Amino acid sequence: MKYSALAYHQLSSYDRLKMDPHALDWEQEPAVYKDYPGKKVLDIPLEVKLEPVSLFKLFQPQEIRAQNHPPSFETLGQLLLLAQMLTGRARHANGEIWFRSIASAGALYPSELYIACSGIAGLAAGIYHYDVSKPALALIRSGNPMPVLDGDKASGTPMLTFLISAIFFRSAWKYRDRAYRYHLLDSGHLLENLLLALRAFSFAYELNIDFDDHQVNEILGVDPRREGCLALVKVPFSSPVSADTVEPLESAEGLSRYSQVAAREEMYDALRIVHQESIKVMSGQECRAGDWVRYGLIDKNSWKSIASPVPANEVYRYPEVLLHRRSKRNFITGEPMSAACLSAIISLVNDGFESCSLAAKGLSCGLLVDNVAEMEPGFYAVKSADRSLALVTAGNFLGHMSHACLDQRWLAQAAIHVLLFADLVEVEKCAGARGYREVMLVAGRLGQRLYLGATVLGLGCCGIGAFYDREASELIGMPDQVSLLYLLAVGQVKKSLHNKTK
Ligand SMILES: Cc1cc2nc3c(=O)[nH]c(=O)nc-3n(C[C@H](O)[C@H](O)[C@H](O)COP(=O)(O)O)c2cc1C
Structure with missing residues (x-):
């Protein structure tokens, strides 16, 4: 059987009249931490040492030149902590x-983080798994990962690549076929979060979504039916001096069993097949950008630029903000969101779009505005190239949208809903199911x-x-070829949510 990504998205759609009740099997609740017993473990000190910086500054597009040398083990630990920590x-x-x-959808945390490295002081060359629960690095394969991941360079030349995978059953346990969206x-x-950490430490990076899945899953030693790598982030160095010669990678035998996270894991067909389809990389062809005028939703003269963000009053700075990020649902409809806040939020999305490539150009952003100062409530199109908005339909949509959610x-009760869409027909045409992976990853990044x-x-x-x-x-009248991928509600909340912090 063969599914297009569009068919997968439709097949994993929810329909009010066809919801299939699904009782969770608590006996098979997936383990949220991956453990490699018997492997050498290096502890990472649980302390972030980084001068606080403005998050908005960090998010602005910036040119970072490759650093000369790889990070120390200490800095690497900081990068991993900033990418993901318990809060x-x-x-x-x-x-x-x-x-x-x-x-993470349902707090099921399907994603895992690994590094492949060589030439880092205090760290033997090899493949490591980042155990967020400790935090620590477990050496799962020692030896030189370079020939597979970084071409035919001399053994021992410094290299550092981060690898992000998803363990399918973790989310599929609850969400079944829809889980691939959440992976x-x-x-x-x-x-x-990882890219932000690299920017904070001024490391240049190269994001690679179009790698060879078979090769990379093999190097991680994961069971490709249960876990798949989804993104690679390489950190380049400008003057890679050779370190000591390193042995070839040791065998991955026995590692694949750790991709299993419950005794009895059910496989879901649509999820399995769309992932299989997305393994194929098509030769890069840029997608036509999502275009509201072409969709017939607005006139080309409807765009109105909005003020550039006034330097926001930042309650937290980076990295402290990471400890305070939580999903908040206790929205209040009191004071409207200020125009400056809305502008800052739109700039985050716009700057995020700048880093998109190929398939992700098919992504577009809309806004449902309900409670923003000096703004008529309604459904707005956002132009990703500059800070402009166009009113598609006036009216209060949030109540109806909450019903549809x-x-x-x-x-x-939120002030706005940010809607991320993609023209999946176009994405499919230019990048196949692999393009679906890319647009969904970008939607998650945003x-x-x-x-x-x-x-x-x-x-x-x-x-x-x-x-x-x-x-x-249908509520907002989007054309059939454009699918909603992700919605984010933003607004004022009651200041009463306390979280215990580790
Ligand atoms: C892809 C994704 C989808 C989500 N969908 C919902 C949702 O439909 N309803 C909801 O209340 N929370 C949703 N959440 C929020 C998660 O429930 C939340 O991130 C998780 O419980 C962890 O809590 P925290 O964000 O406060 O750390 C979603 C999160 C993600 C990343």
Whole structure:
């Protein structure tokens, strides 16, 4: 059987009249931490040493030149902590759950982070798994990863590549076939945090989405039916001097069993097949950008530029903001969101779009505005190239949208909903199912930006992956080929949510 990504998205859609009840099998609740017993473990000190910086400055596009030398083990530990750390704890019927600096659908945390390195002082060359729970690095394969990941360079030449994967059953346990959406969105959240950490430490990076899946999964030693790598981030060095010669990578035998996270894991067909399809990389062809005029939703003269963001009053700075990022649902409809906050939020999305390539150009952003100072409520198109908006339809949509989001009524109290769409017909045409991976990863990246940006502005934010797909699209009159990928609600919240911090 063969699915297009569009067919997968439709097949994994929710329909109010066809919801298939699904009781969670708690006996098979997936483990949220990957463990490699018997492997050498290096502890990472749980302390971030970084001068606080403005998050908005960090987000601005900037040219960073490759550093001469690889980071020390200490700096590498900092990068990993900033990419993902535990931030707070809650108890539930079956025990406790630790929240993290990234959001995750259902707090199921499908994404894993690895590094492949050579020539880092204090760290033997090899492949390591980052254990966020300790935090620590576990050496899972010692030896030189370079020939597979970085071409035919001399053994021992410094290299550092981060690898992000998803363990499929973690989210599929609850969300079944819809889970592939969350594997991609969640991994996008992690990816954005990692890239932000690299920028904070002034490391240049090269993001690679179009790698050879078979080769990379093989090098990680994962079971490709259960876990798949989704993104590589290479850190280049400008003067790579050779270190000591390093042995070839040791065998990956026995590692694949650690991709299993429950005794009895069900495989979901649509998820399995779309992932299989997305393994093929098509030769790069740029997608036609999402175009509101072409969709017939606005006139080309409707765009109105909005003021550039006034330097925002930042409640937190980076990296402290990572500890305070949580999903907030206690929105209040009191004071409207200021125009400056809205502008800052739009700039986060715009700057995020700048880093998009190829397929991700098919992504577009819309806004449902309900409670923003000096703005008529309505559905607005956002132009990603500059800071401009166009009113598509006037009216209050948040109540109806909250109904379309599986009746998550609290969503109606937010000030705005940010909507991320993609023309999946176009994405499919230019990049196949691999393009779906890319747009969803970018949507997740933008989601993490919005969460952090809202936190800095003292606002609440919550990502929403659960919506009746057709109902949500019809509500705002989007054309059939354009699918809603992700929604984020942002607005004022009651200042009463306390989280215990580790
Ligand atoms: C892709 C994605 C989809 C989500 N969908 C929903 C949703 O539909 N409803 C909701 O209340 N929260 C949703 N969330 C928020 C998660 O429930 C939340 O991130 C998780 O419980 C961890 O809590 P924290 O964000 O406070 O750390 C979503 C998060 C992500 C990343």
